[in-house]
Amino acid sequence: MTSTIVIGAQWGDEGKGKVVDLLAKDADLVVRFNGGNNAGHTVVVQGKKYKFHLMPSGAIQEKKCLVAAGIALDPNVLKKELGQLEQEIDLVIDPRTQIIMPWHNALDNAKETAKGKGKIGTTGRGVGPCYADRASRTGIRFCELVDSEKLKEKIGTGFEAKEKILKNVYGAEMPASKEEIFAEYNALGKEFASYYGDVSLKVSNALKEGKNVLFEGAQGTFLDNDFGTYPYVTSSHPTAGAIFTGVGIGVRPIERIIGIVKAYTTRVGEGPFVTELEGKLGDEIREKGKEFGTTTGRPRRVGWLDLVLLKTSIRLNGFTEIALTKLDVLTGLEKIMVCTEYKWEREKIQELPADLEKLSKCKPVYKEMPGFEMDSSATSFGQLPKEAQDYVAFVEKELGIEAKIVSIGPGREETIVR
């Protein structure tokens, strides 16, 4: 039995949902441990598209799905997701999970508006303000959502404090009255009470029993609150180490740590992007790759594959392998560029700089590769065009890591497992 961590190696939307669904077949438990419904994970099975924001992507394989303490949970979003699934869902929510309240969404949007041009470009889902409350020790947790008395007390203090900030700092309104919020969230708490369970304990026991646990990361490495392109990051840790603190398990070796790597690069929201393609070519790849946000529908910024980013990602996460996705999207291009290093003034840069000013002055150094024509029908690596095989081989060699999964289409079956 092997436990596996699936992590976004770039800036999110690498295709984590697809890979998790694929691997979930052999998993006993599938666990979400970071972020909230800022995530949007897509699974396509027999032409049917599922979009998950909170529910682990193992849901279609009817696996036990767990939402760990590290999650920021919007119960309205989860309710909608549960309602859309025909599958029988075996769901467990940790009592320590932080709850996104309506004032978190209001604050997220008010803060972004106030920042004007300097905005982060958040998903507006209230995730940042919810985690800020966790750090300030004023958050509302799942164990309080399911307990009417405690919920009333928490909303009582939370509401007034947030109303003052919204009104006095941002000139914004509370989205609903205290009574309305209590009535809505109390009902949600009652509805979700049956999902209450200690995820930390369940996962610890499962690992002890040698069960196969699949950890589903959200976001991507460079949106990490510490190691990403701060402040253009999210408020949690999308890096592999976060499974230990996000789930509440002891630090131990995990057999497979898979970095999900898109065959090119995308990013949603603001922040530096060294290999960004603006203009016609960027538009072409965006259209071909359907690069529009799963959560917000925003167009994703598009650029060439960046090996500086990926080398840093491998180091930060300790990947044991990568899954290369969306290779098919590169079809039909005359040539394909891969960024092998950055140039900053006269210096060659191999690791992502922490200083954003320095990063934004870095210029990409490219290796040019020949283009290829392919569709999504190949069932083995050898069936791919030679140039596509060479592209994968070049990336593997430069990164010193194997791409054991190569994805050539959104569907579950459009995957080459090597």
Ligand code: GDP
């Ligand atoms: P996640 O957030 O990492 O789970 O990724 P998203 O679901 O937000 O975005 C990935 C998008 O690419 C989704 O629409 C997937 O259905 C799609 N996708 C995943 N793998 C492939 C692939 O190999 N080829 C193509 N063409 N699309 C893919």
Ligand code: IMO
């Ligand atoms: P998945 O799991 C891509 C980005 C936002 C913004 C920044 C902060 O689908 O890969 P936030 O709402 O988290 O405060 O926004 O992080 N972001 C994502 N970008 N994929 C995601 O998730 C993202 N989750 C957050 O666009 O730039």
Ligand code: MG
């Ligand atoms: Mg996504």
